[in-house]
Amino acid sequence: MRELTYAQAIREAMCHEMRRDENVFLMGEDVGVYGGAFGVSVGMIEEFGPERVRDTPISEAVIAGAAAGAAVTGMRPIAEIMFSDFITISMDQLVNQAAKIRYMFGGKAKVPMVLRAPAGSGTGAAAQHSQSPEAWYCNVPGLKVVIPSTPADAKGLLISAIRDDNPVLFLEQKLLYRTKGDVPEGEYTVPLGKAAVHREGSDATVITYGRMLPMCMQAAEQLEKEEGISVEIVDPRTLVPLDKETVINSAKKTGRVLIVHEACQTGGFGGELAAVIADSDAFFYLDAPIMRYGGMDVPIPYCPELERNVVPVLENTKKKIIQLVRG
Amino acid sequence: MIQISKQKLEEMYEKMLLTRYFEEKVAYFFSMGMVHGTTHLYVGEEATATGVCCALEPQDLIASTHRGHGHCISKGIDLNRMMAELLGKESGYCKGKGGSMHIADLGRGNLGANGVVGGGIPLAVGAALTTKMKKIDRIVVGFFGDGATNQGTFHESLNLASIWKLPVLFVCEDNKYGISMSRFRSMNVSDIAVRASSYGMPGKTIDGNDVIAVYEETKKARDYVRENGPMLLVCDTYRYLGHSKSDANVYRTKEEIAEWKAKDPIKRMRAYLLENGAFSEAEIKSVEEKAKRSIEDAVEFAQKSPYPSIDTIMDDVYA
Numbered sequence: 062m063r064e065l066t067y068a069q070a071i072r073e074a075m076c077h078e079m080r081r082d083e084n085v086f087l088m089g090e091d092v093g094v095y096g097g098a099f100g101v102s103v104g105m106i107e108e109f110g111p112e113r114v115r116d117t118p119i120s121e122a123v124i125a126g127a128a129a130g131a132a133v134t135g136m137r138p139i140a141e142i143m144f145s146d147f148i149t150i151s152m153d154q155l156v157n158q159a160a161k162i163r164y165m166f167g168g169k170a171k172v173p174m175v176l177r178a179p180a181g182s183g184t185g186a187a188a189q190h191s192q193s194p195e196a197w198y199c200n201v202p203g204l205k206v207v208i209p210s211t212p213a214d215a216k217g218l219l220i221s222a223i224r225d226d227n228p229v230l231f232l233e234q235k236l237l238y239r240t241k242g243d244v245p246e247g248e249y250t251v252p253l254g255k256a257a258v259h260r261e262g263s264d265a266t267v268i269t270y271g272r273m274l275p276m277c278m279q280a281a282e283q284l285e286k287e288e289g290i291s292v293e294i295v296d297p298r299t300l301v302p303l304d305k306e307t308v309i310n311s312a313k314k315t316g317r318v319l320i321v322h323e324a325c326q327t328g329g330f331g332g333e334l335a336a337v338i339a340d341s342d343a344f345f346y347l348d349a350p351i352m353r354y355g356g357m358d359v360p361i362p363y364c365p366e367l368e369r370n371v372v373p374v375l376e377n378t379k380k381k382i383i384q385l386v387r388g
Numbered sequence: 389m390i391q392i393s394k395q396k397l398e399e400m401y402e403k404m405l406l407t408r409y410f411e412e413k414v415a416y417f418f419s420m421g422m423v424h425g426t427t428h429l430y431v432g433e434e435a436t437a438t439g440v441c442c443a444l445e446p447q448d449l450i451a452s453t454h455r456g457h458g459h460c461i462s463k464g465i466d467l468n469r470m471m472a473e474l475l476g477k478e479s480g481y482c483k484g485k486g487g488s489m490h491i492a493d494l495g496r497g498n499l500g501a502n503g504v505v506g507g508g509i510p511l512a513v514g515a516a517l518t519t520k521m522k523k524i525d526r527i528v529v530g531f532f533g534d535g536a537t538n539q540g541t542f543h544e545s546l547n548l549a550s551i552w553k554l555p556v557l558f559v560c561e562d563n564k565y566g567i568s569m570s571r572f573r574s575m576n577v578s579d580i581a582v583r584a585s586s587y588g589m590p591g592k593t594i595d596g597n598d599v600i601a602v603y604e605e606t607k608k609a610r611d612y613v614r615e616n617g618p619m620l621l622v623c624d625t626y627r628y629l630g631h632s633k634s635d636a637n638v639y640r641t642k643e644e645i646a647e648w649k650a651k652d653p654i655k656r657m658r659a660y661l662l663e664n665g666a667f668s669e670a671e672i673k674s675v676e677e678k679a680k681r682s683i684e685d686a687v688e689f690a691q692k693s694p695y696p697s698i699d700t701i702m703d704d705v706y707a
Contacts, residue, residue: 086521112521118551123510123544130514133499134449136521138514153541157504158511165490166500167482168704202705226707 062245068101068238070212071177074219075102075139077248079109082137085223088115089124089141089177098143099179099238125151125176129159129228132174137223144190145178145232159228160203171226175219180208180232181272181323182372188360191368193271193324198230199300199333205229205253206300210274212242214298217251225253234272254302258311262293264386265317268308268334270296273321273373280378290386300330305337312343312351317385319352323372326355349388354381390604394666398675400442400599401661404434404654405679406467407458413683414457414474414488415629423474427488428455432597432628435653436561437462439602440529440623443610447526449497449519451512454489455561455627456501459531464496467682468689477693484696485704497526505566506532506539509558513545516554516618527555527613535566537580546618550587553617557609560620561596563627568639584620596623597653600660625653 065073078085086109087102093116096103106114117124121142128140142148148155155176162170182191198206205227209215215233222229259274260281269277274296281292295311297303312318318338320331331353338344338351357371411431417423430437437458441450444463452459460470466481473480474488481491492500499515502508512530519526536542537560549556560580564571577583584591590612594605602623609619626648630637637645661667 115552118544118547120544120548122541123513123548126507126510126541126545127514127517127548130451130499130511130516131518131521132514133494133511134515134518136518153504153507154510158502158507162500163707164704165482165486166492166494167480167485169482169492169494170500171707173707205706 062243064241065212065244066238067209067212067215067234067240067242068099070216070244071101071219071233072103072105073244074216074223076105076108078220078223079113084135085137085139086113086115087139087141088117088128090117090119090143092116092141097141099235101233101238102141121147121150122154126154126158128174128176129154129162129172132159132172132228133162133170137173139175139177139223142176142178145180145194146189146192148176148178148194151176155204155228155230156201160201163227164203172228173226175222175229175231177231177233179235181235182361182368183236183272185363185365185368187363191361193322193356195232195300196324196328196330199330203228204301206232207253207298208232208234208271208300209298210234210237210271210296212240213244214251214257216244217249218253218298221250221253229253232271236272240275251298253299254304256295256297256304256307258293258295258307260292260294262291263315264291265319265382266293266295266311266315267319267321267382268295268297269321270298270300271323273323276373276375277321277378280375280382284379284382288383290382292382303337305341308334308337309341309343312338313346316346316348318347319354319381319385321354321373321378323356325358326353327358329355331355349385352381352385354378390607392600392603396442397661397666400438400603401657401672402675402679403438403442403462404599404657405676406682407434407437407461408654409679409683410461410467410471410686411457413687417474425487426632427474428632429629430455430458430627432648432652433561433563433625434458435599435602435657436559436596436623436625439599440559440606443603443606444529445526447497447524449499449515449526449528451499451508451515451528451530452501453508453531453533454501454503454505455533456491457488460491460493460498460501463493463498465493465498467686471686471690472693475690476695477690478696479689479693483700506536506541508532509536509541509545512556513549513554516549516556517552519555520552527557527610529557529559531559531561533566534560534562534564534571534580535569535574537583538574546584546587546589546620549618550589555613556618557606557613558618558620560622561625562622563625565627565631565639567631570639579622581620581622589618589620591620591622593622593624596625597651597656599653599657
């Protein structure tokens, strides 16, 4: 297997599907010759031309809405929103139109579209370009919400998302774009709704996703060596649909759970994960209260030192795991 | 003048009548408490939906609005299933889950009514994008009201359709009010069609209460849109009834309503059919009777249909 970056893996997934299915196309701001704000679509316009790699005006509402309209009538659009923060401008089209069309129409329509958008802080872009808004969309029946954490998952999940007959929000992680990993060549899919256990362990479970995954893996490896604590790491990969079984089974296995995500803790997806465990028979296996470690409940600040500290960091994650295990 | 066949004239008169009778029945059901929720009636505006939709080809698509009964009926619909949807029945177009604001008939090219003002315009643009990319010989009509032209989606959609030269005809039904807000207070242009110039597309305002004029202008617009890309057609019309089921009309005068009722599109069509000698009084009465019967049949079908089972609540959230 060869290594690709997370961004290259996303591009490979799009190209693979566009070669395979003429109904798949990409549209968004600066996705053409510019290659996308983060360079994800570099070179695609050369292969597929401006008809299938469409530069749009700065019009997030109609980008999402036109994708929905094209999807209902037989295309499989991939729409890129430059920053996930800007999906607020697409909100009606995504939430009231794309997500509800099938149900409102009594199951007659399909809306096979993917809305790709980079999420997360760490780029010094401050409060309007750094959010992790995934939990908002998990509250919208009809949408699927995917957050890949590795290059291989980025490819496999995106191919599955493009082939899915529902609107899928695909939240890419800005700080992972340049990370490298083994990625299978050619046809490679990862099913939506299947979690990954990245590391087996027996003392505690850390449930995490997105760019918090590498940080939590590092915490687990260090704790193994430094403290002899064995941490299992579960990455749901898709928040909707959620692989409850894997989450619950891991909680039962270790009896101790820490949930880590970058998004603000209040109202974040960690609350849902905690509730899924507490509502299940895993409750009877718990040896400690379920802990959450989310981002602080503030807009993302600009100053690098402040920005680094509003989201979960390695040292605190280790401390929380130790506290979880040793009380 | 485009030559319009007798059959087409009859079809247009019948569709306007069906829309009027359908809605009179719906208003009655509401007053009797037999339909819940809300509905937005199109009474007074029938010539616009009928004139536009009857000028389209069967493969053409429409995206409708919250005030969409006229579009549904004029594009061709199964009235039984439409009435059943309003009564929330399983046999309805949306299995009782959409109601008046979400009726869609994809098989006949109706991409659905829409509960959000301006919400359907981007969908029409997307459908037109499919049309262009797949090189399908059809156009898409995006309906919306005067109020929607103040929404961001109007601006984004017309601009995108224009730069991509998409085959979409934007039809603004200028019925003069967004709920209570007169459009003469909500924008500082007297003619909505001038807004088209911002997007480098033609815009034209026509008499939306004259079904023949609407039909002819839509035919011409359809030809234009297929060849050249989008156009904005503004139909000057008026809503007689309130915005939704209850409305005391405090924002307008009785005189204003009476003035528009004197220009009633159905009365005008009837007079036209008689005057130009194409139809006898007996023929017209026969069309009227047939339309009334169709609505009575639809009511009977809808009332006899069962409500959906509670077991179906979770069906069709995902494909």
